[in-house]
Amino acid sequence: MKVLVIGSGGREHALVWALSQDPDVEQVVAAPGNPGIAALQPAYDGQTVVCRPVDISDQDAVVALATEVGCDLVVVGPEAPLVAGLADPLRAAGIAVFGPSGEAAQIEGSKAFAKDVMAAASVPTGRAYVCTTPEQAAEAIDAFGPPYVVKDDALAAGKGVVVTSDREEALAHAAGCEQVLIEEFLDGPEVSLFAITDGVTVLPMQPAQDFKRLADNDEGPNTGGMGAYTPLPWAPEKLVEQITEKVLQPTVDEMRRRGTPFSGLLYAGLALTSRGLRVIEFNCRFGDPETQALLPLLKTPLGGLLYAAATGRLEDQVPLNWSMGASVAVVVAAKKYPVNPRSGDVITGIEQAEAGGVRVFHAGTAVEDGELVTAGGRVLAVTATGKNLDEARQRAYAGVGQILIKGSQHRTDIALKASRGEIELAQ
Ligand code: AMP
Ligand code: GLY
Numbered sequence: 001m002k003v004l005v006i007g008s009g010g011r012e013h014a015l016v017w018a019l020s021q022d023p024d025v026e027q028v029v030a031a032p033g034n035p036g037i038a039a040l041q042p043a044y045d046g047q048t049v050v051c052r053p054v055d056i057s058d059q060d061a062v063v064a065l066a067t068e069v070g071c072d073l074v075v076v077g078p079e080a081p082l083v084a085g086l087a088d089p090l091r092a093a094g095i096a097v098f099g100p101s102g103e104a105a106q107i108e109g110s111k112a113f114a115k116d117v118m119a120a121a122s123v124p125t126g127r128a129y130v131c132t133t134p135e136q137a138a139e140a141i142d143a144f145g146p147p148y149v150v151k152d153d154a155l156a157a158g159k160g161v162v163v164t165s166d167r168e169e170a171l172a173h174a175a176g177c178e179q180v181l182i183e184e185f186l187d188g189p190e191v192s193l194f195a196i197t198d199g200v201t202v203l204p205m206q207p208a209q210d211f212k213r214l215a216d217n218d219e220g221p222n223t224g225g226m227g228a229y230t231p232l233p234w235a236p237e238k239l240v241e242q243i244t245e246k247v248l249q250p251t252v253d254e255m256r257r258r259g260t261p262f263s264g265l266l267y268a269g270l271a272l273t274s275r276g277l278r279v280i281e282f283n284c285r286f287g288d289p290e291t292q293a294l295l296p297l298l299k300t301p302l303g304g305l306l307y308a309a310a311t312g313r314l315e316d317q318v319p320l321n322w323s324m325g326a327s328v329a330v331v332v333a334a335k336k337y338p339v340n341p342r343s344g345d346v347i348t349g350i351e352q353a354e355a356g357g358v359r360v361f362h363a364g365t366a367v368e369d370g371e372l373v374t375a376g377g378r379v380l381a382v383t384a385t386g387k388n389l390d391e392a393r394q395r396a397y398a399g400v401g402q403i404l405i406k407g408s409q410h411r412t413d414i415a416l417k418a419s420r421g422e423i424e425l426a427q
Contacts, residue, residue, distance in 0.1 A: 001022075001024050001303050001307060002070060002072050002073075003027070003029070003074075003303055003306075004029045004030075004065065004066050004069055004071040004073070005019070005028060005031070005074075005077060006031055006056050006074065006077055006078075007056065007076070007081075008030075008032050008034045008056075009034070009077065009364075010289055010292050010378065010380070010381040011286050012034070012037065012078075013034060013040075013361040013362050014292045014296075014361050014381075015286065015291065016033070016049060017040060017295070018295040018302040019075075020040060020042060020049050021301070022301035022302050023043075024301060024303055025047070025301075025303040026048070027048045028048075028049045029069050031054040031062070031065055032051060032054055032056070033051030033052070034362045034365055035365050035366065035372060036360070036361060037049070038051045052069075056078070056080075056086070057081065057084065059086055059089050062074075062086060062090070063089050067093060072096060072307065073097070073306060073307050074090050076098070077285060079105070079285050080155065082105040082264075083106070083108060085101065086099070087099045087100060087101050087102065087105075096307060098265075098309055099264040099265075099285065100262050100263060104255055104260045104262040104263070104264075105284040107251075107284055108282055108283045109154070109284075110153055111153050111181045112130045117254050117255065120254050121250040121251055121253065121254035123251055123279055124247070124278050124279065125279040125280075126183045126184045126185075126279075126280070127183070128182060129181070129182045130153070130180075130181055131174065131179070131181075132179050134171070134174065141171065144183075144184050146164075146185075147163055147185045148170035148182070149162075149182065149183040149185050150163075150164075150174050150181075150183075151181040151182075152173075153177065154177075161222055163185070163222075186273050187273050187274060188271050188273040189234070189271070189426075190269065190272075191207050191239070191270045191271075191272060192208045192228070192267065192268070192269055192287050193267075193268045193270065194265055194266070194268075194286065194291075194294070195244070195248045195266045195267075195268070196265060196305060196320075197263060197265075197266055197309060197314065198263045198308070198312045199255070199261030199263040200315070201317075202248045202249050202266075203320060204243070204248060204320075206231045207231060207240060207243075210227075210228045210269075210290050211226045211228065211411060211413075211414055212225060212226070213226070214226060214338065216413045222338075223338045223377075224338075225331065226289075226330075226331045226378075226410070227329055227381075227415070228328075229328045229329070229392070229415035230293050230294050230326065231326065232418065233326075233421070234421070234423040239272075243270065246277065247268050247277070247279055248268060262284070263310065263312070264285065264310075265285055266282065267282060267286070267287050269281045269283070269287075272425055272426065274427055288378075289331055289381045292329040293383060294327065297322050297385060298321075298323075299321040305317065305320075324387075325387050326385065326386055326389040326415075328384055328392040328393045328395075328414055328415045329382065330381070330399075330410055330411070331363075331380070331410060332380045332381075332382060332409075333377055333408065334364060334374045334405070334408060335405075335407025335409070336407070337378065337409060341376060341377035343373070343374055343375050343376070344368065344373050346371055346372070346373055347365060347372045347374060347379065347380070347404070348372075348404045349402040350372070350380070353382065353402040354399075356402065357395060357399075358383060359382075359383045359384070360380050360382050361382075362380060363376060363378045363379060363381060374405060379405060379408065382396050384398075384399060388419070392415070393414065393415045396414070
């Protein structure tokens with residue numbers, strides 16, 4: 001099978017790597033890919049892994065590339081091209097796509113749309129008001145009281161949400177958005193659960209946890225994600241079954257009922273609150289950096305799995321097969337991320353880190369004058385597996401310690417509370 005992966009981040013690096021581990025995948029083309037993907041070694045003789053330049057916002061160019069490559073499957077990584085509807089012209093050209101249609105991707109593209117789907121499907125989520133004027137926003141903010149949760153309705157790369165007890169800050173964020181959602185505050189630990197779906201059948205992965213804030217102890221601004229781990233030793237029994245039954249399957253069924261079936265990866269971000277589980281958000285693609293933590297433990301060959309979803313044959317797929325043990329991904333971000341990440345800083349130490357057993361997925365990197373340099377906010381995700389979270393964390397942080405980038409930032413507490421058994425479920 002020949003697979004074309006669209007995107008250039010850490011998630012795409014992890015996807016390309018995992019696809020290359022599938023013996024049925026003879027070629028992976030990443031467009032545009034990144035220096036980490038370009039350096040990937042094929043898993044067996046005769047397999048090829050290559051990068052091709054493309055502007056992923058140019059749909060005609062992507063269709064032309066997919067046709068030229070003669071790929072059997074296109075996997076679209078990031079949300080922006082999905083929400084812009086890239087899957088549609090690819091499917092119209094007769095190419096199997098892992099990723100939802102433009103209409104179905106609205107589940108991530110519009111928070112108001114997602115709330116509407118959840119209401120119709122009786123999926124538990126926070127109560128929210130959709131506001132279009134500062135007066136409406138102020139009314140909703142005062143109706144809920146602090147802490148205030150204010151969400152830009154549109155796509156904002158994980159940075160459109162403000163959670164604050166400062167009323168002025170909440171009002172100011174609302175005023176800066178065209179349409180805004182004011183939501184009740186949800187307490188309790190957060191879970192990311194990804195499901196592979198063909199629009200009918202739902203195949204959940206194992207749960208992960210993501211760290212959205214920049215600094216240790218969940219301080220600092222929200223980011224795209226500073227690290228992740230899987231599985232969750234503290235999760236209640238039957239959590240995956242419960243989320244599948246109450247959230248994922250009803251959502252997939254409702255999207256089909258509306259005539260906009262969702263196929264691809266449905267990402268549920270949830271809070272386990274004192275009143276039960278609540279959806280915080282849906283995303284329409286693999287999460288970043290959860291994917292970098294999850295895929296090294298997935299034993300089911302990824303190419304066959306994504307192809308089955310893309311062609312409506314997930315029903316025949318047996319449940320996913322996972323390695324024992326745990327996996328931890330720690331993001332190394334550029335100086336001044338997320339406000340104004342600095343580019344052009346030299347990156348060293350990746351080879352030494354990998355020699356110690358970690359896998360380093362590239363996100364914001366580039367090669368300039370033969371040197372690897374920073375070229376984005378989140379630069380690398382350093383991932384390690386181990387027999388438990390403690391071992392995986394220690395290995396991942398040993399890897400992080402070998403990597404040198406001037407002014408870089410990382411959290412030191414990814415998976416720490418979970419490995420110490422300190423995560424408490426709300427009562
Ligand atoms: P989102 O972009 O919707 O995932 O929100 C980003 C982060 O903001 C989430 O991962 C949560 O940590 C936080 N957040 C979002 N909505 C709520 C809420 N209703 N209550 C508490 N925290 C929230
Ligand atoms: N891990 C958060 C995201 O992918 O949106």
